[in-house]
Structures are given as C-alpha cells and as structure tokens.
Amino acid sequence: MKLRRSGCPINLTLETFGDRWSLIILRDTMFGGQRRSFRSLLTGSIEGIASNILADRLKRLTANGLLARAADPDHKQRVVYTLTEKAIELVPLMVMMGSWGIRHTLPSIELSARAKVLEDGGPRLWADFMDELRYLHLGSPAPAASALAKMQAACEASVLA
Amino acid sequence: MKLRRSGCPINLTLETFGDRWSLIILRDTMFGGQRRSFRSLLTGSIEGIASNILADRLKRLTANGLLARAADPDHKQRVVYTLTEKAIELVPLMVMMGSWGIRHTLPSIELSARAKVLEDGGPRLWADFMDELRYLHLGSPAPAASALAKMQAACEASVLA
Numbered sequence: 218m219k220l221r222r223s224g225c226p227i228n229l230t231l232e233t234f235g236d237r238w239s240l241i242i243l244r245d246t247m248f249g250g251q252r253r254s255f256r257s258l259l260t261g262s263i264e265g266i267a268s269n270i271l272a273d274r275l276k277r278l279t280a281n282g283l284l285a286r287a288a289d290p291d292h293k294q295r296v297v298y299t300l301t302e303k304a305i306e307l308v309p310l311m312v313m314m315g316s317w318g319i320r321h322t323l324p325s326i327e328l329s330a331r332a333k334v335l336e337d338g339g340p341r342l343w344a345d346f347m348d349e350l351r352y353l354h355l356g357s358p359a360p361a362a363s364a365l366a367k368m369q370a371a372c373e374a375s376v377l378a
Numbered sequence: 379m380k381l382r383r384s385g386c387p388i389n390l391t392l393e394t395f396g397d398r399w400s401l402i403i404l405r406d407t408m409f410g411g412q413r414r415s416f417r418s419l420l421t422g423s424i425e426g427i428a429s430n431i432l433a434d435r436l437k438r439l440t441a442n443g444l445l446a447r448a449a450d451p452d453h454k455q456r457v458v459y460t461l462t463e464k465a466i467e468l469v470p471l472m473v474m475m476g477s478w479g480i481r482h483t484l485p486s487i488e489l490s491a492r493a494k495v496l497e498d499g500g501p502r503l504w505a506d507f508m509d510e511l512r513y514l515h516l517g518s519p520a521p522a523a524s525a526l527a528k529m530q531a532a533c534e535a536s537v538l539a
Contacts, residue, residue: 223424224486226479226493227405227472231398233483244388263384303482310474311388317471318387321464322394325385332387 233281238266239274243283243304244311248331250365251353252297254289283307299354308347312336330375331368338364394442399427400435404444404465405472409492411526412514413458415450444468461515469508473497491536492529499525 223229234240241264246253249261259271275298278284283304289295315332318324324332335342346364351357384390395401402425407414410422420432436459439445444465450456476493479485485493496503507525512518 223489225405225424225489226477226483226485227475228402228425228479229483229485230475230479231401234398236397237392237395240392241389244386263386264389306478306481310471310478313471313474314388314391316387317467318389318391320467322387322390324387324390328384328386 233283235274235277235281238270239278239283241266242271242274242278243300243307246284246298246300246304247308247311247350248365248368252287252289252299254295254297258298278304300350302351302355305347305350305354308343308350309340312343327372327375330371334368334371338367342367394444396435396438396442399431400439400444402427403432403435403439404461404468407445407459407461407465408469408472408511409526409529413448413450413460415456415458419459439465461511463512463516466508466511466515469504469511470501473504488533488536491532495529495532499528503528 234243241262242258245258245262249257253261255271255275258275259266259268262271275284279286279298282301284298285301286296287299289297312332312335315329316336319329319332319336335346338345342364345360345362348357348360349364352359395404402423403419406419406423410418414422416432416436419436420427420429423432436445440447440459443462445459446462447457448460450458473493473496476490477497480490480493480497496507499506503525506521506523509518509521510525513520
C-alpha cells in the first residue's frame with residue numbers, strides 16, 4: 218500500500234497502525250497482560266485471526282516500532298512479542314475506542330465491563346495501566362496497584378450479575 | 379470482508395469505521411467545518427483519495443450511520459454529507475490520534491498546531507467542538523465560541539512563526 222503522505226498527525230497515526238488487525242493484536246497484547254508468543258496470539262484470539270494475517274501484522278508492527286521481539290525467558294528458542302513505549306502510549310486511544318463502542322455498538326456485557334472500568338477510572342487509571350504495562354513489557358518497577366486486576370474483577374462481576 | 383464478531387467494544391468500533399480511508403473522510407468532514415459534497419471531499423483531500431474509494435467508503439459510512447445524505451441547500455440536485463451524532467462523538471478519539479501522532483510520528487508543523495490546540499484545550503474544548511459540529515451538521519443552536527476558529531488561528535500562527 219503506497220500512500221501519498223500528508224503530514225497530518227491523525228493520518229500518520231492511522232498509517233502507523235496499518236489496519237484493524239494490527240490494532241486487534243495490540244489490544245490482545247495490552248489486555249492479555251503479558252508478553253505474547255505467536256501461538257498464544259493465534260489460539261487466544263477471540264476474533265479468529267488467521268495465521269498468515271497474524272504473521273504479516275506482527276512483522277509490520279515490529280517494523281513500525283510498536284512491538285519488539287525478545288527471547289521467551291522460559292523457552293529460550295521461542296520468541297515473544299512485547300509492547301514498546303510507543304505502543305503503551307496508545308492506551309488512551311484504546312480507552313476512547315472502548316467508550317465509543319459501549320455507546321454506539323452492541324458489545325457483550327462481559328467485554329464492556331473492562332471498557333467501563335477504564336472510562337470511569339479516567340486519566341488516572343489509564344496512567345496506572347500504562348505503568349503496569351511498562352512493568353510487564355519494559356521491565357520498569359512494579360506499580361502499587363494492578364489496573365488489569367481491577368478490569369478482571371469487573372469482568373467477573375458482570376458475568377455473575 | 380466477513381468477520382467473526384467478538385462483541386468486544388474496541389473490535390466493534392474498529393468494524394464500524396471500516397478502515398483508514400473511512401476515518402480520513404470523517405476527519406475531513408469534521409475539520410472541514412461544514413457539510414461536504416463528493417466533489418469537495420475528492421478535490422480537497424490532502425491524502426489524494428481515489429474517487430472509487432471515496433464513493434465506496436461514503437456508502438459504507440452512510441450505511442453504518444456515521445454520515446447522513448442531505449440535499450445541498452444551495453443546489454437542490456446536489457447531495458451533501460453531514461456528520462451524525464454518532465460520528466460527532468468520535469471527536470475525543472480523533473484528538474487522541476492527533477496527540478499520539480504529534481509524539482510518535484513526524485507530522486507537519488502546520489497540521490500539528492490543530493492537534494496541539496485540541497490536546498491543550500482538554501475535554502472542555504472537545505465538548506465545545508462537538509457542539510459546534512452539532513450546530514453545523516445537525517442544526518443545533520450555535521455555540522458561544524468557535525473551536526474551529528481557534529484551531530484555524532493556531533494553524534495560521536504556526537505558518538508565520
């Protein structure tokens with residue numbers, strides 16, 4: 218896809234993502250809470266991503282500096298994908314997509330609970346979530362509280378409700 | 379494009395947009411400040427959108443309830459596209475894309491000025507901008523101040539600077 222680039226920051230952001238699948242992979246890596254292997258992204262995908270699409274988008278996301286490849290600490294021969302700082306800073310955008318989605322689409326109650334927690338928590342919780350991702354993916358110090366645990370609890374409560 | 383829908387609000391949001399071109403058309407309609415004809419979207423596009431892509435995405439955006447077709451008040455035979463409330467509520471998401479873009483891509487100074495004004499203005503200015511779009515596209519009462527004029531002034535100042 219060759220493009221006439223305009224220099225508009227919104228356009229350049231869209232060009233960096235690539236497409237819907239790229240954002241889905243970033244979402245799964247963010248909310249999955251840990252470094253992801255090719256296999257876990259493939260078999261864990263609730264969208265049913267095809268393996269050739271996953272391989273292509275992982276290459277693209279790595280080339281664009283949104284994901285980094287590292288050796289799996291438990292299986293040295295295996296590669297895992299980690300979020301970069303650039304990708305972690307997409308959290309507010311993901312939150313906005315979730316907020317818009319709960320208002321204007323018909324999402325599942327369980328998956329909306331996560332978006333609702335992030336919306337209600339505001340910029341403060343997004344910052345906590347980003348710190349947690351920096352801990353999980355970049356080796357920064359562990360944050361005091363886990364935003365992911367808060368989202369998980371809300372998901373579970375919504376299923377029981 | 380047939381998809382296995384997951385019910386995740388982020389995924390459903392991405393499905394509703396469609397692709398990069400759809401968001402570019404929404405951006406141009408939002409920041410263009412008025413109802414847009416096919417011709418003005420085509421010839422005014424800084425991304426060089428092709429006419430067949432524009433036609434296809436306008437059909438898709440209309441089907442998904444993000445744009446509405448109306449008769450041009452000045453030329454009754456001509457059709458103009460207006461933003462719906464659903465599309466106007468994408469403003470915070472556009473702002474986040476712009477903010478991320480000024481940090482992580484290399485945008486033009488002039489086009490970044492607009493994103494910067496929106497970022498600095500915060501949720502208060504986004505609400506004003508949405509009210510202005512409701513005035514321009516939905517016939518709501520005119521807002522006290524124009525967010526578009528503020529962005530335009532910042533663009534012009536950046537060129538002179």
